[in-house]
Amino acid sequence: MKLDMPDALLSASDTPFSISRYWAQGDAISHAVAYLLLAMSLVSWFLILSKGLSLYRVRRAAPALDAFWAAPNLKDGIALLTV
Secondary structure: OOOOHHHHHHHHHHOOOOHHHHHHHOOHHHHHHHHHHHHHHHHHHHHHHHHHHHHHHHHHHHHHHHHHHHOOOHHHHHHHHHO
């Protein structure tokens, strides 16, 4: 039995591996696992983005740090950092 394209698209949401079928047939443990995986995913993305922002800030500050260490004395180095 061969399905034409519209029927295949309509039945694609009713596959045995869809999230809606998983949720409907799941019990409390499978729902808890799904919530836990979602929470861990959100925390992971937060950490990825916050570390990326930290690295961006460090790279942006690198020229000032190089100028500080290249200064002839501490007073000139501090003056370069406060500008």
